[in-house]
Structures are given as structure tokens and as C-alpha cells.
Amino acid sequence: MSHIPSLRALATFEAVVRTGNIVAAADELCVTPGAVSKQLGQLQDALDEPLFEKGHRLRPTALAMALAQAVGSGLQTIRGGWEAASRKGQRRVLTLAANATLSVHWIMPRLVDAEVAAGGRAIRVSALHTTDDWQHAQFDIGILRNAWKPEGWEHREIGVERLTLLARPDRAEALRRTGPAGLEAETVFVADTRGGELESWIEAAGIGRPGAIRPAPHFYIAAQAAMAGQGCIIGPPLVLADLIEQGRLAAPFADITAKGATLTAVFNPDRCKAAFVEKLLRALFRGF
Structure with a gap:
């Protein structure tokens, strides 16, 4: 079985065949025309068959047309799968943990507007007690009244009570x-x-x-x-x-x-993007 070229090389080739123009393909892929030509050369060397007809630099051979169609179909399937997975990730409800008093009297009354301001991601509030085992509680974002921070998590200071x-x-x-x-x-x-x-x-x-x-x-x-x-x-x-x-x-x-205590937000960067958390915190604690 021959080695399959990189996805980048195949995507570059497909773009050239579809647009019929190296410059147009380079613009679409946000690379230089030289980089496109280099990828085409490497792909043709790996295939050991001509991709374009002699005398017509960008007229694809029958083999190249069949390959471009297969690559295009594959890329469409990959894009569809990625978009579906991305939408599912964006729909996943995030859990925000905070002390019971802060949750009930400050966060929940402002949560709907804060969700909208942060891009519409759904948030579930988990009201915890200070005496609860926060280290083993399951949440994505936490509002803390102490200095503890989960390892590997990012933190942002909110304000002082x-x-x-x-x-x-x-x-x-x-x-x-x-x-x-x-x-x-x-x-x-x-x-x-x-x-x-x-x-x-x-x-x-x-x-x-x-x-x-x-x-x-x-x-x-x-x-x-x-x-x-x-x-x-x-x-x-x-x-x-x-x-x-x-x-x-x-x-x-x-x-x-x-x-009083300094309120600090901590969040897991693997589960929620920093830009989203920043927007959420700005909206949620405006005026704090």
C-alpha cells in the first residue's frame, strides 16, 4: 500500500483543479502561489504520474480529475463531520459552580442576559457550600472565595467583597x-x-x-x-x-x-475557551 500524502497537499491539489488557477487556489487556502506549486510538485513526485497534460500546465489529466473529485468528496465529508462535532461541542451545557448565596442572589438573576452577551452558550449553575468538596465537584467554571485553584486551570480575579x-x-x-x-x-x-x-x-x-x-x-x-x-x-x-x-x-x-473575600473565577481551558469566559464574566459581574 502506497503512502497517502498529507491532507494539506491533497486539499491544495483539489483547489487548483477546481479553480483552474494557482493564484486563486492560493488565495482560497491563504498561502502563497509558490507554496501551492511546491505542494503540486511533491504530490506529482509521490504519484509518479503526470497530473496535468503536457503543454497545458493546468489542464488536469483524466487521472487527476478522478483524484480531485475523490478528494473533494472526502473534504466535504470531513467538513460536515467537523461542523457537526463543533456544533455539538458548542451546544454542550457548561456548569458554573459558586457559593449558594452568590448563585441565588447575584448569578441566577443575571444569567440569561450574560449567556446572550457571551454568545448564547447554555450555562447550568451549581450552587455549592463552602464546606463542600470543591476539589471533586464537577464543573467547568468556578467562582471561588478562597485561593484554591485546580491544577492546569486558568483564573481571573473578579473583585473584592x-x-x-x-x-x-x-x-x-x-x-x-x-x-x-x-x-x-x-x-x-x-x-x-x-x-x-x-x-x-x-x-x-x-x-x-x-x-x-x-x-x-x-x-x-x-x-x-x-x-x-x-x-x-x-x-x-x-x-x-x-x-x-x-x-x-x-x-x-x-x-x-x-x-471581605476576593472573588476569583477559575475555568478549565480544555472545556471552555478563554474568550467565552471573559465575555461571560464581564457580562455576569458588570458593576460588581
Whole structure:
């Protein structure tokens, strides 16, 4: 069995026969006419048969016409297979993992518009807890509140959370009247997953510790307790902006803030293109 020439050489030959012109074939293939001539020469040497009639440089022989038709048919089949595979890859739903609070209150309300802005690729949101095993979770893009990054993945910094005191509006109004010091007689729910944030905020406020600190396993549980009027929380008002707009939470001292976690996006470059992720993140976290 003879050695089959490279696909490039065969595609070059097919283009020359179909267009009947070396320059036109070179333009179609985005190469130089010299490169086309070189490929034709190598192909003819490998075949050991003339491809074009003597005296007519670009008039293909009967053998060449049959070969060009076979190559053209093969290339059409390859293009069809590639386009089908490419469309299937583009239709594959990507999974974006993020903490439950960020997923529900920030990502999901903006997801449809972000998908459109990024080119229409479908995204599935997987709301994880900080205490979940992220290293073994299956996702393509992750929004992290820590420094961990899967090996071989790319990462992009999104922004830093700014923290302030949040409470049900009636409770927030009472605190405005007493000033920050009124928190010393209050109950504050602190999520186990957000250690140190209460301390950072009371230091920024220049006050003592609250009268009662109640732990909660997750931040969204602490937020629910605050909305029920059971106490206050320290959290990022930007992430919970929907609850503030709905009048379910309020920030009595919005000008007193502390630095929170840095949000970082990580993604698997083998499963989603960097250009797509960049567009998605810009649309999804606009204004963050």
C-alpha cells in the first residue's frame, strides 16, 4: 500500500483543479502561489504520474480529475463531520459552580442576559457550600472565595467583597437612631463559613462586640434569620442587593465597610475557551 500524502497537499491539489488557477487556489487556502506549486510538485513526485497534460500546465489529466473529485468528496465529508462535532461541542451545557448565596442572589438573576452577551452558550449553575468538596465537584467554571485553584486551570480575579451591617428594615432604623454603638445590645448571626468578617467590621466601626453572637452553618441561613427579624448579619450588600431592593434587608450604616473575600473565577481551558469566559464574566459581574 502506497503512502497517502498529507491532507494539506491533497486539499491544495483539489483547489487548483477546481479553480483552474494557482493564484486563486492560493488565495482560497491563504498561502502563497509558490507554496501551492511546491505542494503540486511533491504530490506529482509521490504519484509518479503526470497530473496535468503536457503543454497545458493546468489542464488536469483524466487521472487527476478522478483524484480531485475523490478528494473533494472526502473534504466535504470531513467538513460536515467537523461542523457537526463543533456544533455539538458548542451546544454542550457548561456548569458554573459558586457559593449558594452568590448563585441565588447575584448569578441566577443575571444569567440569561450574560449567556446572550457571551454568545448564547447554555450555562447550568451549581450552587455549592463552602464546606463542600470543591476539589471533586464537577464543573467547568468556578467562582471561588478562597485561593484554591485546580491544577492546569486558568483564573481571573473578579473583585473584592465589601462588607457592612445588614438587618431587617425596622431593626436597621432602630440602629440608625442609636448609632453603631447600639450593636452592642444586638444579636448578630455569624456564618461558620465567613470567619473574621464580624471582627473586621466592628473594628472599622470602632465599637465593641455585639451583645449576642449566634453561629449559623451557612451565610444564607444567617441571612434568612436576619430577614425574619431575629438579629443582624455582616455581609456584602452588593451580593444581596435584590433583598435590599425588595425591602427585606437594609444597611443602617452603609458608609461603614470592611474588606471581605476576593472573588476569583477559575475555568478549565480544555472545556471552555478563554474568550467565552471573559465575555461571560464581564457580562455576569458588570458593576460588581
